[in-house]
Amino acid sequence: MIRKTIAASAVALAALTAGCSVGSTTAAPASSAPSASSAAMPKSEPVSLDIPSIDAHSSLVPLGLNPDNSVQVPPVSTPLQAGWYENGPTPGEVGPAVVLGHVDGNKHKGIFYRLKEMKPGDDVDIARRDGSTAHFEVTKVDQVPKDVFPSDAVYGDTSDPQLRLITCGGAFDRAEHSYVDNIIVYAHLVNGSH
Template structure:
């Protein structure tokens, strides 16, 4: 009896140890394998995404330059400025002429600059006021980027410019502003007086300069 009892206990103990070891092996395998449940599953490796480049915007200088042709009139709808254009040259002191102050609603174009539509900066000048009344460019400072300026030419074409910036420049610094500097494409400069009126000099201390580029020919 005693021998049978001891052998039975030993057999049970050996079976228990074998089962325990088997369970430990299973746990170890699952731990090394990382498990199989959704909480421990690793996401698949990211796949490269093909990127389609965005189309490039059209060049702002895409409008071709036109041959020389004298301008005959100007129209700036935003500020209600419309005028014929008279030719302007240089004064004896080499400053640019301006239209007669007695006719402040008359605008003029600078003949030593390119004509509007040619490559380079065409120049149109007008008074802010004169002869006790508002001038053709009285509201010039109200222009902003994106506004349009149309100029009719002697050859029957009309060129349209889009404003890119507006500067108020002290007259003493005007030469450094580069208003007449060469440009890669057809551009336009509109110039008038602005700022404070100097009564002792009978003139304004600043200039308003509008820069524009050709967008339609």
């Protein structure tokens, strides 16, 4: 089940680039039908991310909450660094683990610059501190306006281990210094290995 700290303590995720918010974590739980994924893995911090289809490879840093209850993001000065929301499930545990990355920053492409190119069936591997790897398969890729961010679908309880990859997307609103959309990749665990 999704950790209560997500719903209880987080109001909104912070910008992945200037002014780019990615929705509230105060969603009501959403039920999710069981998938054909493998059994859940025990809790273990994720240490790195590998997405071959978009040539994205990064270590993972833990992201907590800022004083305003928004999720911290890696510095925009290091746009190729991805991070995981440490108040949620770790990748491989039951529930939706959340990984955040920049689309761009500091006038360079970010780790999730090509996230919008992902397709169902693509692989996402997350190496964990216990020496295991959580192997996920993409089930859906969405581009949604920030003002209708699907909090229930992203943060709601699931009966199996799932993963969400989130970045900014769509047009860049120069007046607001913000992207107008979010790109959200949904994936489910297919197996975990040592």
